[in-house]
Amino acid sequence: MRYRIAAPSSGPLQIEVELRYQAIGYRWAHNLERYDAPEPARFVSYYKAAAMSSSVVVASATATTGDGLH
Numbered sequence: 001m002r003y004r005i006a007a008p009s010s011g012p013l014q015i016e017v018e019l020r021y022q023a024i025g026y027r028w029a030h031n032l033e034r035y036d037a038p039e040p041a042r043f044v045s046y047y048k049a050a051a052m053s054s055s056v057v058v059a060s061a062t063a064t065t066g067d068g069l070h
Contacts, residue, residue, distance in 0.1 A: 001019075003017075012064065012065060012066055013063075013064065013065045014062065014063070014064045015062070015063045015064075016060070016061070016062045017060065017061050017062075018057050018059070018060045019057070019058050019059040019060070020055045020056065020057055020058070021055065021056050021058045022055040022056075024047065029043070029044060029047040030044065032044050
């Protein structure tokens with residue numbers, strides 16, 4: 001994965017990133033909301049309750065530059 005950002009040409013910069021893993025994707029889980037049945041409704045409620053706490057950081061990085069990016 002590659003991101004590009006506009007950055008000032010001078011000055012110290014610090015960039016922090018995290019790659020997070022979540023077993024079931026947001027869109028997939030919320031696609032079940034359209035079904036009018038107890039099981040999908042229960043699953044979606046479980047997903048909403050656990051979604052923020054169930055993702056896991058699998059990698060992180062921090063980069064600091066003293067005089068800007070060149």
